[in-house]
C-alpha cells in the first residue's frame with residue numbers, strides 16, 4: 001500500500017501545499033490506492049519537505065520524483081497516449097508552476113503582514129503562545145533569506161504578482177477550450193495545474209491572480225473538472 005504524507009486540510013483546501021495537492025490528485029487520477037497521513041511538521045520529513053510517499057521498503061520525497069517512481073512501478077495510464085511533444089508542453093507548464101508560480105504563492109502567503117497573522121493563528125494555532133512567536137519569526141526570517149537567494153525576493157510584490165499573472169495567462173492559453181491541458185483526458189500535468197490553481201484560489205488569500213482566474217472563461221470550470229474527476 002502506498003502511504004502518502006501530506007499536510008492537514010487548511011483554508012478550505014484538501015491540502016494548502018500545491019505540491020501535496022498535486023501528488024494526491026495524481027494518485028487519484030491514476031487510480032492508485034493509497035493511505036494518507038497528515039503531517040504537521042515538515043522538518044521531520046526525509047528531505048524536510050512535504051509531500052513524500054512510502055511504498056513498502058521505498059521512501060520517495062519530492063512530488064515529481066514520487067510520480068516518476070509511481071509511473072515506473074505501476075505504469076503510466078495518464079501519459080501512455082501522449083506524444084513526446086505533448087509531454088514536452090506538459091513538462092514546461094508543470095516546471096513553470098512549480099519553480100516560479102510557486103514563489104508568487106509563497107510571497108502572497110508569507111510576506112504579506114496580514115496573511116502572516118492569519119497563517120500564524122491558523123496553521124500554527126496549536127503551538128503555545130511564546131514558542132509560536134519564536135518559531136514563526138524564524139520561519140519568516142528563513143523564508144526571506146531563501147527568497148532573496150533564489151532571486152524572487154529581490155523584486156517588489158507588484159513585480160512578483162506580474163510574473164504570476166503571466167504564468168496563469170500562459171496556462172490558460174495552453175488549455176484553450178480543451179477539457180484538460182493536453183486534450184480530452186487528464187494527464188499528470190493536470191495534477192500540477194489543479195494543485196496550483198486550487199491553491200491560488202484559496203479563499204483567505206485573494207490576489208490579482210485569483211481575480212484573473214475568477215474572470216477567466218475557462219479556468220474556473222477547469223478547476224472544478226479536475227477536482228470532480230480526481231475526488232468526485
Ligand SMILES: N[C@@H](CCC(=O)N[C@@H](CS)C(=O)NCC(=O)O)C(=O)O
Pocket residue numbers: 016017018019020042043048049050051061062063064
Ligand atoms: N519540489 C518539492 C517541493 C515541496 C515543497 O516545497 N513543500 C513545501 C510545502 S509547499 C514544504 O514542505 N516546505 C517546508 C520547508 O521548506 O521547510 C516537491 O515537488 O515535492
